[in-house]
Amino acid sequence: MAHQEKETGGLEWRITMGDGSSKSLVPETGPISRIWMGLKGLMAGLVLKVWKFLNKAWDIGVDDPRKVIHCLKAGMALTVVSLVYFTRPLYEGVGGNAMWAVMTVVVVFENNVGATISKSLNRVIGTTLAGFLAFGVHWVASQSGQKFEPLIIGASVFLLASAATFSRFIPSVKARFDYGALIFILTFSLVAVSGYRVDKLFALAHQRISTIIIGTSLCILVTMFICPIWAGQELHALICRNMDKLAGSLDGCVEEYFDHNGELKDSDKHPDKKLLGYKCVLNSKTPEESMANFARLEPAHGRFSFKHPWQQYLKIGASMRSCAYSIEALNSCIDSENQAPEFIKKHMSNVCLKVSSTSSCVIKELAKTIKTLKKSSSIDFLVEEMRSAVQDLQNEIKSLSNLLSPAELLLPGNKKTEKTTSTIHLLEVLPVVILASFLIDISSRIQDIVKTVEELAKVAEFKAEVDDKAKQNQASSNRIVPSQQNDDQQTMKALERV
Secondary structure, three states, X not given: OEEEEEEOOEEEEEEEOOOOOEEEEOOXXXXXXXXXXXXXXXXXXXXXXXXXXXXXXXXXXXXXXXXXXXXXXXXXXXXXXHHHHHOHXXXXXXXXXXXXXXXXXXXXXXXXXXXXXXXXXXXXXXXXXXXXXXXXXXXXXXXXXXOOHHHHHHHHHHHHHHHHHHHOOOHXXXXXXXXXXXXXXXXXXXXXXXXXXXXXXXXXXXXXXXXXXXXXXXXXXXXXXXXXXXXXXXXXXXXXXXXXXXXXXXXXXXXXXXOHHHOOOOOOOOOHHHHOOHHHHHOOHHHHHHHHHHHOOOOOEOOEOOOOOOHHHHHHHHHHHHHHHHHHXXXXXXXOOOOOOHHHHHHHHHHHHHHHHXXXXXXXXHHHHHHHOXXXXXXXXXXXXXXXXXXXXXXXXXXXXXXXXXXXXXXXXXXXXXXXXXXXXXXXXXXXXXXXXXXXXXXXXHXXXXXXXXXXXXXXXXXXXXXXXXXXXXXXXXXXXXXXXXXXXXXXXXXXXX
């Protein structure tokens, strides 16, 4: 039996079944309604994605405002270079090739000064070299007659383009001149091929080189004088950050391993991001090499001279990565299935924590040395303290043999002997011994870092902290106290009277 019931907002039809239950009848939606609902869902999903994208872009700008500044600088450079195209005298002066200046700004403008200078030099040198070679090939081809002219041009394009493309696979060329080789191929092909139909080839090459010089000069000026970002400073800061992360990872891994039954408070535990800071060191080889290549081209800025030994930073980075590999192996001991008993960990915890603490202090002192560009007066003491802690650790490892009580038992029917332990098994001690061996290896690798930093301080002529303190003390001692000055004046007047 069907009957009608009234609800809020409309009517509803229900059918009473034979067993007393009721079922409501919902009218089917038409195709137009389904399409409209689908469009509403699509629009809502699109708006949500756009909103998430804008929030992410906002977070990126807030985290590093220099990225926003770089975008504004790029827009300003393009606006200024567009005047060459809009201004008729400038447009006629470059013969209608003003668009090449705009294209140059688009492809050359980079985030830091060194990268912009590198790309600008590559573009200018590649364009100039390709232009002169194309002009020479065109002259030789034109002297050979119309029959051999296309053959000579085609053969030269094939040979030089193939050779330049192959040079991009050479590591040393790829690191510094990859973009220049690409521009050489492009420019030589365009000028050589177009020279077959264009009469004034020299004027065409001259105009394009002029527009490219205009674009590159503008990019260099904007990046250097408007909120500059120096590749040298970025490399310097990257090395210092990596050293701090390395020290934090070393302390965190050892403290995490000797956390006896969760005795450490949550506030004392190192977060996973700090524990895994060594991974940033392992992944920093490529940015370090690129920044070092860019920094070599930058002029003197801040505390860095033009001939600052940027290549020495690569040696420091290599030594840090060598140490980071050992810390990575040390970190694997935390999650290992084979763990030593708690009483063995307690027996070894103090000396292991002392080694990690002294080692991290050495790394932090090295980071301070690089950050301040001053020789440390306490680095020798800290290194000696680390060596002393390592020696104590080695002695503690030797003392573990006292915990083992081997007894030789003769197996029945066999002449071989088998050693058993009545106190602890050798396999129970092994995990702690492995951890200790990693700590000893890390300390030796830290000494390599110390050598590379000392070499940097020697080549870059870092000032000594002792000298600065002596100068400050001398300056304070030379200051004349007002009361003392008055007494001296009175004494001089008394002498004059006498």
